[in-house]
Amino acid sequence: MADDIAIVGAGAAGAGAAYALADADATITVFEKSRGVCGRAATRRRDDCRYDHGANYLKSDDDRVSGLVTEELDTEGLVDIAEPVWVFDADGEISEGRDADDHKWTYESGITQLAKRLFDRTDATVENGVRVSEPVRENEGWRLYDTDHEDLGHFDAVLLTPPAPQTADLLGCANWEHKLCRELREAVAVVPYRTIVTAVLHYPFEMDRPYYALVNTDDEHDVGWLSREECKDGHVPDGESLLIVQMSPDWSVDHYDDADETITTDAAEQAADLLDDQRLTDPDWTDTQNWRYALADDGVADEVVDRAADHGLYLAGDWVAGEARVHAALRNGLETGARIADR
Structure with a gap:
């Protein structure tokens, strides 16, 4: 039975x-x-954009999972993000990272497709x-x-x-x-878990950067992660930019109950300073997501x-x-x- x-x-x-x-x-x-x-x-949609606002992609660190994604499952619309992840420190100093050869998979319709x-x-x-x-x-x-x-x-x-x-x-x-x-x-x-507050910032213009994302390596910056959804095929229309700004765990705990507008305003200012582009202080639309149990530390x-x-x-x-x-x-x-x- x-x-x-x-x-x-x-x-x-x-x-x-x-x-x-x-x-x-x-x-x-x-x-x-x-x-x-x-x-x-998770993936959301808005104004012809798709964006992965939680986990941003699937890494190729596991052979069983890599084979599943590239051979067993339907690969139509599978996206391998070509641009690398770079790093930055507490002072906002940006430098090249080490994952240029790693696969970073999502889907044109978003990582929820997995x-x-x-x-x-x-x-x-x-x-x-x-x-x-x-x-x-x-x-x-x-x-x-x-x-x-x-x-x-x-x-x-x-x-x-x-x-x-x-x-x-x-x-x-x-x-x-x-x-x-x-x-x-x-x-x-x-x-133990880390709490993460995510801000989504959209702009009606393109940005030219040599990286897909930036990650803070010393845990001393208010921003923990910043990525560009326009680097993923099918996610953002041409001529536009969409940033995923995940704030640090300490910042996220302190501001978890803040109003959405307060969160996105601070995130936009942080992104503008980090990328040295004051246009980023004024996104034309925004979104947020609070992840109380975002990342397990053990x-x-x-x-x-x-x-x-x-x-x-x-x-x-x-x-x-x-x-x-x-x-x-x-x-x-x-x-x-x-x-x-x-x-």
Whole structure:
């Protein structure tokens, strides 16, 4: 008899797990709290622009992931950003970086396409707008409930992929009187995260720079990352520029609750100073996104994850892999999906 498997979260890890389970004798249901997929690898559209305002691209640091993106999945519209990432220091001094030969992949329609193409290769049902709030241990499996205490069904195995603090909250609500549940929650809850506030700045003119992005290397600048979406085919119309300005974790924590206009005004001034172009203080439209749990700075112990799997409860994500990168989350999802298929 086929297993019923629930995946909580439709980010890169959840999509990777569903892909790995595509040929398993199982019915897969994915519960995603937002309206889209791919989590922090997110894409928005506005005024003929597409922009990746969370994770900006997928790196080629993992052979399994690279083969998946370039050989197994549909490659139509796949974009390999040609321009390099340069660096800058606390004084705003810009210098050449070291990744000129690295692949930096996204899609003409945005990096969200990664999860969409993975799910398209499966029979998984993705339920958007569903926030799981309570996993209940029941009959050698799990029953899930949403925030309205609506019964989402009984599952033989459950995979949790939200950021570690949100996964810890789910474990805290679990009706599972087992020492492991407490140990698991404590281990997950202490995974540290960096908070990032992103400002999106659009301009009705072109910029000529030899780099795609700048990254701060000493963690002493208010800007942590600045990138140019016009370097991605299909993202920005000719004659326009679109900057993604991700503020430093310290700045982001201090200004997390600021008004959008305050955030974009400060980000625009910082971008103008960094790029030595005062035109950038006056974008013609802007957008923002606050990521409270943007980047995991550590992982969770393998031993605890293994013990949870013995009870049909699985964990996946960049915080399980111990590396805050899209390719790490995807690889961990692929591995965890294969592990579930072998159970």
